[in-house]
Amino acid sequence: MKTMALAVLVALLSLAALVGTTTAVVSADVARQAKDDAEAATQNPGQDAPAGHVHTGASAGGAGLVSYAGQTAENAEDLVAKRQPFPAEMPPIARGEVVDVALTLKDVVIEVAPGVKYSAWGFEGGAPGPPIHVREGQEIRITLTNGGSIPHSIDFHAARIAPDQAFKDVNPGESITYTFQADDPGVFMYHCGTKPVLAHIANGMYGAIVVEPADKPLPAADREYVLVSSEWYLNGPGLDQPAAYDAAKAHAIQPDWVTWNGYAAQYVAHPLAADPGETVRFWVVAAGPSLDTDFHVVGTVLDRAWVNGDMTQYQTGVQTVGVPAGGGAVFDVEIDEEGMYPFLSHSFASVDMGQVGLLKVGNPKGTASH
Secondary structure, rough: OOOOOOOHHHHHHHHHHHOOOOOOOOOOOOOOOOOOOOOHHHHOOOOOHHHHEEOOOOOOOOOOEOOOEEEEOOHHHHHHHHHOOOEEOOOOOOOOEEEEEEEEEEEEEEEEEEEEEEEEEEEEEEEOOOEEEEEEEEEEEEEEEEEEOOOOOOEEEOOOHHHHOOOOOOOOOEEEEEEEEEEOEEEEEEEEOOOOOOHHHHHHEEEEEEEEEEOOOOOOOOEEEEEEEEEEEEOOOOOOOEEOOOOOHHHHOOEEEEEEOOEHHHOOOOOOEEEEOOOEEEEEEEOOOOOOOOEEEEEOOEEEEEEEOOOOOOEEOOEEEEEEEEEEOEEEEOOOOOOEEEEEEEEOOHHHHEEEEEEEEEOOOOOOOO
């Protein structure tokens, strides 16, 4: 087990990308391993963390909660290099007047940082769920199948629909189907809305749906990426056995990891790509469950920003834009100079816990020292 400084990681990024050596994300000095009870926490997601996980030594935010931030496997670099990153590229837009979206909920063990395993609830077996790409005016037919062990549901922020009918709980082994008209363009969150919602989102039940404007198309973009931010609250390091949800940390908003698309700094080891002069569009959702995302690209200015999903107007020349938990926003950048450009939340505690990636423009040489 080891704790590596994010500053060291970022300093080595460009070199690592060019020579094929990848580095794992991590943060600050933290408490070492404590005993955990993953199965009990998973079976009681809405309950307080077991007493064995609340200590008075090194703490997260001084609340007596042990932090596992930054603790990764000994072979973290190898793990991150071999890992297939979550695909951030925008999927093709769905065709037809009616778009069928079928999602199956599963109880799964995923990895949220190098060697850090977590007992999650995932749409289609992962976190986040798959990005959905539709056009304004299409009818969306949602089918949720519950392959897990407790009731779950699915809430689409893009839907104007009675939640007591559409977003109701689905028991294990059962399914629900409902439809809504995608009349509001933008990028929206979808998530489980079953109580306690905090636990269900924190356990990985979230994703993004992009609704492209139909009447007033956006300016052309050469590359489009979907980024979903979220935080993870662990009741153990997740190295020897999977960690599970820690309710006490979640209520205190003291995460161990904060990620883009479910895995700490995966786009540092595997940067997103662009060519000089291309317009790159980021569709960003802040899944939370509690933290906002202050979106920023180091080394440039946001050329266009559609704030909080309002696609009727945009701001220009913006340095940082806040995306509230449960909200979405769209950002364009055009970068002419080759280089490695970090994209992150300018809340740097989140950066230290993994919410950072790289946009590799062209084929830069040398190292990233920022």
